[in-house]
Amino acid sequence: MKLTDKINNRLRSTPYYTLEFFPPKTEQGFANLLTRIHRLSQFQPLAVSITWGAGGSTKDRSLELASICQSEHGTETILHLTCTNVESGTVQSVLKAAKDAGIQNILALRGDPPRGAEYWIPTDPQFNHASDLVAAIRSSPEFSQHFCVGVAAYPDGHPDQEVDEERELANLKRKVDAGADFIVTQLFYDVDAFFAWERKVRAKGITVPIIPGIMPIQNYPSFLRVVKLTGSKVPDAVHKALEPIRHDDAKVKDYGVMLATSMVQRLTNSGVVKGVHFCTLNLELSVRKVLERLQWTVSSPIPPVNKLIDDSTQAASKSEPEAHLLITPESAVGHLTVHPPSDTTNVGKGELNDPSTWDEYPNGRFGDAKSPAYGGVEPWDSTLASSHAEAIAKWGNPKTEADLTALFLAHLNGHINGTPFWESPLSPESRLILPHLRRMTARGWWTVGSQPAADAVRSDDPILGWGPVNGYVFQKAFVEFFASREDVDWLERSAKTKSGGLVTYFAGNAEGEWATNMLDESGNAVTWGVFPGQEIAQSTIIERDSFLAWKEEAFRIWAEWSQFYPPESPERTLLEQMRQERWLISIVHHDFKDPNGLWHFWLDGRESSNGSDS
Structure with missing residues (x-):
């Protein structure tokens, strides 16, 4: 079903939410993410979205993961799709594959050109902007009526600092005028700034649903990197709250849950926002805690495990860390040693005992390669x-x-x-x-x-x-x-x-x-x-x-x-x-x-x- 139809036909009184995942870097991580998505599906998110690597670098895995979510988990799926720096014909082939898989929702993104942007020429010259992708879908006899199309927006300004707010609002209006049905925002931490931005968007005559992007803070290093990459503005109160606990992953994670819950409550109690989009980083526990605190969880039996989690997948899932190993590193690449959080109360409660708490810290490249979150601290390639x-x-x-x-x-x-x-x-x-x-x-x-x-x-x-x-x-x-x-x-x-x-x-x-x-x-x-009083904790693995x-x-x-x-x-x-x-x-x-x-x-x-x- 199209996302906008699901929004309009929604019967529950609580706000809706969507969940974002990225294709894991390893085979076992991919298999284990399926079980994680399966567990989260019991809470009945309105949809899940699957990210797309720069230049189509994760094309096959993104399509595979989106197809599994759509056809096997029975969860409406939004496939991210970038249109720049891809080979000619890629966009059309991906849209056809998505349609064949029953996927009806696309998040149309420009994507990032290579860092040497001033020397870059789009590989497929018909796609220079996200609005070109939206227009191409809407003008296609094959895809126009099939897909519900979303676009991105940037409440704190575009990461490209050369794009000022007025120009970015004009770009957003251009994407909506080209045929976009909904908007998903970049993550942010300043709710007041979001409300001010939302009023400016509506003043431009944009009426489609706006879904705010929320990323619970997982640990301090990953938070700093994400903020730098996105250009998000962080209120002083958040920095002050994080400073004394920045070395304690467990406390930072708890604060992240509290902050995300508070933000969502303010957003949805305003009457302006009807739903939110959670960037999960392929992690489960923080999102679960936020949903529970909001009382948005749905009490229903977990649906049968889909048939694609076959014997080999289940075998890979069982090969996760033994329950007595705590593998919860901070992310690092380079001259930095990786340490686990100071709170080790979950030692002995790994995947074999409690799947919802296994590996619940950003799993940088020194962590366990079997983790769904291995190698990534943000949802972008x-x-x-x-x-x-x-x-x-x-x-x-x-x-x-x-x-x-x-x-x-x-x-x-x-x-x-x-x-x-x-x-x-x-x-x-x-x-x-x-x-x-x-x-x-x-x-x-x-x-x-x-x-x-x-x-x-x-x-x-x-x-x-x-x-x-x-x-x-x-x-x-x-x-x-x-x-x-x-x-x-x-x-x-x-x-x-x-x-x-x-x-x-x-x-x-x-x-x-x-x-x-x-x-x-x-x-x-x-x-x-x-x-x-605790078992041995291992943090850095090669x-x-x-x-x-x-x-x-x-x-x-x-x-x-x-x-x-x-x-x-x-x-x-x-x-x-x-x-x-x-x-x-x-x-x-x-x-x-x-x-x-x-x-x-x-x-x-x-x-x-x-x-x-x-």
């Missing part, structure tokens, strides 16, 4: 968060490998606040091994992630500590960096002959080649904690699927970075060459009692070899 002007100001115009080495060293030395692979200053933890990182980077082994070894450090340690008080934390040293094929060859030989069995590694390149000495299904917990997913993202960053510069420029030529030639290497040293074991193996061993086995 986004890598670089910097604009073109910001990137040039921070990273300049590298034209040689020496320039790149100087750039990575500048980050280590605190002269710049980030690299394209980690857009934040070096963490205090990585500063403990700064001489080793400088030495590696100076040799052209550009480091992007690391942590020192730690043996029974108190959990209240200001740099390495995490979790409840009176506990102890442990870490294996690891480092990730870009290197040459020759370095990979040396690593493969030396891990066998010179490491004493204490070194494991992953290595991969942009062409899909990869190497490891890890068993296919083995995982490597490199950070864990022991706390009074294993095959997570490395391969991160490898793809890392080499996509090289490609996006290159597009800040004109075609055939020395900068773009260099960055494209590095993407093709370099390998991403991740090395772990398993003797956590030896703080120098990793560095002795790689730095001393590799430097003394001079590219040979000597």
